[in-house]
Amino acid sequence: MNQTFPNTMRLRKSAEFDAVFKEGTRFAGKYLLAFIAPSNTVSKLGVIVSRRWGNAVRRNRMKRLMRESFRKAHNEFRKPLRIVLIPRRYPKDLSEHQARADLLQLVAEYERRRG
Numbered sequence: 001m002n003q004t005f006p007n008t009m010r011l012r013k014s015a016e017f018d019a020v021f022k023e024g025t026r027f028a029g030k031y032l033l034a035f036i037a038p039s040n041t042v043s044k045l046g047v048i049v050s051r052r053w054g055n056a057v058r059r060n061r062m063k064r065l066m067r068e069s070f071r072k073a074h075n076e077f078r079k080p081l082r083i084v085l086i087p088r089r090y091p092k093d094l095s096e097h098q099a100r101a102d103l104l105q106l107v108a109e110y111e112r113r114r115g
Helices: 014-023 056-076 096-114
Strands: 025-028 032-038 044-047 081-087
Touching: 014 032, 014 044, 014 081, 025 096, 032 096, 044 056, 056 081, 056 096, 081 096
Parallel strands: 044 081
Antiparallel strands: 025 032, 032 081
């Protein structure tokens, strides 16, 4: 199983984020807020962490956690998805496992609604 996170799996441009916000559905989990929309190719992730989460070190750690949880979980999605993740809460001891579980719960809810 490929364990990389290539550029082809990242939402990079503002227009890509805007499309997910416009076309996608919003889901709130315990730690993450997700906007999820279907994708025509591969699953893609975009991450938004505002300055309210602290300094650059803390924000970058949160981004790494969300990217790693997506990287490990995307193979479990039924169909390719475009996802924008925004942290809701940031406990000091948030683990990658908790972030991944929250992400999988949000995707499962999306798949239940979409059929």
